[in-house]
Amino acid sequence: MANEDRFKQIVVTTIAKRAANRCSNPDCRAITSGPGVAPMATVNVGEAAHIYGANLGSARYAPDMTSANRSAITNAIWLCGNCHKLVDDDEQRFPAGLLFEWQREHERVIAEHVGKAGAELRRRYEDRHLEEFGKLSYLAERIILEKGSLWEYRLTSEVLRFEMAPIARRWGALKRGLYVKPSQRIGKEDFYPWIQARLHEVRAIVNACNGLMNDEFARAWGASGVPGSDRDIVDSCRLYAGVCQSIISWEEDIRFTSVHHIFRNLQDHFTGVAGVLLEEALKVPEFLSDTLSQEGLTGTHTLSLTLSLPDGWGDEAERLMEKSVADFAADLEG
Structure with a gap:
């Protein structure tokens, strides 16, 4: 994997927190972190997966995608190790568009569970806002909604x-x-x-x-x-x-x-x-x-x-x- 296309640690940490350390696969939702054996130890079985593959030959790789977008948090989804392997081993069954839907829906569910009373209103706003643009790629929609750095x-x-x-x-x-x-x-x-x-x-x-x-x-x-x-x-x-x-x-x-x-x-x-x-x-x-x-x-x-x-x-x-x-x-x- 090209170094510039890897997720930086801040991306990995942030996408895990946004997913509440749960797998974003709606059929899984497994908790991906917990206590280790030692009092100060923790165990993590979650992974920041690339929606569009990070390098040539990887699942869902888009050759015309820019390196900056390939390594950005908007191309990331938090999955448990098993589901990460599942989606990468069968990209026909798990295309990029489906993973974007998983990620977006999972974050909506988490937002509702952490007490954000306005989560449903934000969901309506986001849907209405995206309607203004007509057809966009999933990645463009995510960039519009999240508006991260640059x-x-x-x-x-x-x-x-x-x-x-x-x-x-x-x-x-x-x-x-x-x-x-x-x-x-x-x-x-x-x-x-x-x-x-x-x-x-x-x-x-x-x-x-x-x-x-x-x-x-x-x-x-x-x-x-x-x-x-x-x-x-x-x-x-x-x-x-x-x-x-x-x-x-x-x-x-x-x-x-x-x-x-x-x-x-x-x-x-x-x-x-x-x-x-x-x-x-x-x-x-x-x-x-x-x-x-x-x-x-x-x-x-x-x-x-x-x-x-x-x-x-x-x-x-x-x-x-x-x-x-x-x-x-x-x-x-x-």
Whole structure:
């Protein structure tokens, strides 16, 4: 197990206390700590289990999950040793979503038993609050409800991971030629306005991504010392994912368009550039995770994220457009 993906001792201690040192499996609920033989000794048979596995090959491992979220308390559930082995030996029967449900329900039961009269009211509030967001991952829901240390950044990382996973799969399929779309044909007279529009669009996509990363995310995270807004964070992440989806749509438009042979060099230059942008955009959750994983992260920090077209790509596009116009004029004269 990678050291950075282990639970720190404070996480283990806290998740045990939140579970009242009882197994969170609703069919077990075994007490996991008690007296040892010596007067000052105690025995513990409970374990802080990873809901999403801590390392490659472990149960419920999610390769696109960030290290910071993998080792956070929001990915932990308190189980007795027997139940920990049970859920890890049969991940098909015990998927991550089920374990999140166990953890949440167990803490609700414990809250009611320790005399929190408002536990049922809080439960109603939490349910209503989560309804505002629509579909989220279980981990994102838990981060929203518990709001631990650096929760704004961990929520951003997790929502981006969840929202962009299908986009990454779609891009992988497009790269491997696993699907096609009906081809459109652009006539010689219509090509220049068409390619100019595509150039304008790709630049607008870059500007939108940078605006979201450096303005909207920062606003949603809140000013220094001020809690962020979970609603704004989720909205900004979904806008970002929407822009990434438009990158794929742009690439499809380029790839599945038939043009006159005079313009094919220019079309080839445009083909694939969206993929370069998308693969950089997909690194944002990992970037946040790496930042959060730094030891002793304290104080005020500014995150600057910039997405850009490859060096010289725009200049080469302009040069090829000028050449295409000249070739088109020569073709007309011929």
